Amino acid sequence: MKFIRWTLGKIILLLNAIFSPRGIKRTEEAQRLIDKKAEHYSLYQFEACPFCVKVRRAMKRQSVNIELRDAKNDPTHREALEQGGGRIKVPCLRIEKDGEVQWMYESADIIGYIEKEFA
Template identity: 65%
Template sequence: MAIIRWILGRIILLLNFVFSPSGTKRSAPEQQKIDLATQHLSLYQYEACPFCVKVRRAIKRNSLKIELRDAKNNPTHREQLLTCGGAMKVPCLRIEQQGEVKWLYESNDIIQYLEQEIVAA
């Protein structure tokens, strides 16, 4: 089963590379405003997870600069996700606002948050 997952993961990464979305073009001040809004965000993810790929594609499509944290291969990020986020589940968006930290799971919820709270703001 692990071999099948590894092969499928590589196929997902290849297709994502080949059909990578182009980013949104904005004026420099608009992009700077978006970049400032994303400074407090980080995405805990696995490289070949299809739901993580879905979120990363939305990030790229919207030209967002969000720190990606590898929760599979980096023990520090994995421990932060488990301890602070409460579950070893990816993708997970860590949102820091006014000193409070919120952990948002589920790819559709993450994409909706990014498009409504960051891009549309």
């Protein structure tokens, strides 16, 4: 079973690399504002998780540079996800606004939020 998951993960990553989406072209100033806004976000994810790939593709389409945190291989990020979000489930978007932290699970919700906030 582990071999099958590993193989499927590598296939997903390969297809993502081959068919990578194009990002929005913005002026330097507009992209700088988007990057500044994105500093308050972190995406907890596993590299080969299909739902995480889906969210990363949405980020690329919107040209958003949200910090990626590997919750599978980095125990610090894994623990932060469990403590802050309440469970180890990916993808999870950590949103920090006005000193408050919100944890958003579910890839469709995260993609909708990214498209709304960064379009």
